[in-house]
Amino acid sequence: MAVPAKQFQAFRGEEWLMRVWIDQDLCTGDGLCEEICPAVFTLLDDGLAYVKQGDTVLNEPGGSSQTATAAADLEDAVTEAAEECPGECIFIVAE
Numbered sequence: 450m451a452v453p454a455k456q457f458q459a460f461r462g463e464e465w466l467m468r469v470w471i472d473q474d475l476c477t478g479d480g481l482c483e484e485i486c487p488a489v490f491t492l493l494d495d496g497l498a499y500v501k502q503g504d505t506v507l508n509e510p511g512g513s514s515q516t517a518t519a520a521a522d523l524e525d526a527v528t529e530a531a532e533e534c535p536g537e538c539i540f541i542v543a544e
């Protein structure tokens with residue numbers, strides 16, 4: 450279920466996982482997400498942001514086909530990044 454970042458709070462609980470992806474077509478490349486949550490977001494040489502799963506960057510091809518699972522202690526930072534993203538291109542999915 451895709452939910453706006455602000456609504457993810459309502460889905461929190463052991464039965465829900467936060468998954469996150471970026472629509473690179475909308476990314477402005479400002480790097481704000483990486484500043485807020487470098488454990489999940491990274492900016493590559495192509496000037497676009499991608500999500501990471503641990504040390505693995507999910508950039509082949511990125512987009513909605515590659516989602517990262519955010520650890521519980523990163524949910525606040527991921528939510529903040531999605532809310533602050535000027536491209537409005539960070540999407541949170543509750544599973």
Ligand code: SF4
Binds near residue numbers: 477480537
């Ligand atoms: S904050 Fe949004 S627009 Fe900026 S680099 Fe990250 S994903 Fe791209």
